[in-house]
Amino acid sequence: MFFTKDGKNKLLTIICMALLLLMKSEVKAEVNGEELWLWPLPYDKGITSYHGERDIPVAGASSNHKGIDISAIEGTPIMATKSGDIVPMGYDRRMGNWTVIDHRDGTYSTYQHMQSHEIIKEGFVNKGDIIGYVGRTGNSTGAHLHFEIRIGEVGRAKEFYLMPPVNPLSYEYTNAPPNIIVEKEEPIQRKDNKNSMSKNIYPYPERIIYRNIPMMRGDDIKWVQTALCDLGYILVVDGFFGDISKTMLIQFQRDNNLVANGVCDESTLEKLNELTKTNEVLISQETSDVVSETIGVSKP
Structure with a gap:
């Protein structure tokens, strides 16, 4: 067989x-x-x-x-x-x-x-x-x-x-073959303890970002994902704007009284930029619940 x-x-x-x-x-x-x-x-x-x-x-x-x-x-x-x-x-x-x-x-x-x-x-x-x-x-x-x-x-x-x-x-x-080299990505280096790494690594988006098929991709999306991570929203910084990125963006928009539609438009970008500059983190209980569900953590 x-x-x-x-x-x-x-x-x-x-x-x-x-x-x-x-x-x-x-x-x-x-x-x-x-x-x-x-x-x-x-x-x-x-x-x-x-x-x-x-x-x-x-x-x-x-x-x-x-x-x-x-x-x-x-x-x-x-x-x-x-x-x-x-x-x-x-x-x-x-x-x-x-x-x-x-x-x-x-x-x-x-x-x-x-x-x-x-x-x-x-x-x-x-x-x-x-x-x-x-x-x-x-x-x-x-x-x-x-x-x-x-x-x-x-x-x-x-x-x-x-x-x-x-x-x-x-x-x-x-038991990987000896010729296999693990290509672990280097962690993003922060200039200090403040959440400003997105400004130093990836380009500021010059387009509206939204969930599409095929998924939108690029370093400007990594900017958005990194900024969300800086503010406590858990997602992978991979440059693909998929379902998890959209979910976290909607929660960010709700937490900051923006139109919660999952579209990263000019007003959303400005708020992300503002909050990551000031290191201000605002996470609602609703966001905490969604994050827990997204990463598979049971709520107490």
Whole structure:
């Protein structure tokens, strides 16, 4: 079942099974109390396409790569990179056989171009469980795993492609191949203890920002997100204006007696600029509740 029906790759199957057993013994690894991610393949040939801008490898592919492509022998088992609720997505002409896992912490992972799904019904999977096999289904130049991580609200797997993607290599993995370099972003440096970092890092927006499909993106959106973070609103500074950014902006507008429509217009920008200059933080109880719900924290 692992590779070919005629059993030509039995040796590789045995090797992969041995590696899987070793990985299973270490899947509970933690750093500072947080569960580490597991590299999704027990054996691979390396990353052939990284996250971000790239040359289009095949007609119909995106030049802005949302994840990473990991080359591997067809039939290599694919493992859940972290525990969570799995949602098999079936078949798509671009992504082939693909599935999504909601990790219940605001992060989602997806696995695409699979030869087949090991799990065909929604349910809970443990970190390290086999969820499918490397294939070349969909719009693919060869056998590989397209692996993505996105940030969103818990329980919204069906809205996966409305969520902002993050670089999978910004996370740490147990048993990652030795050639994998974690590309953690450097923390934004503040000039002092006041919340003024957005003025020093990103350009002030010269346009109206709003939730759109596809999502609006850019460094000016990072300015807005950073300013909101400075004022205590919890969201990811990723340059994509998605649902969470809109939710936090609406709460900011309500807290400051602005039109609460989720549109970052001139008046909203001026207020953000004013408050981050003065380091004034005004958070209502309603905002506190919404923030708690967004990041999955139970209210007392």
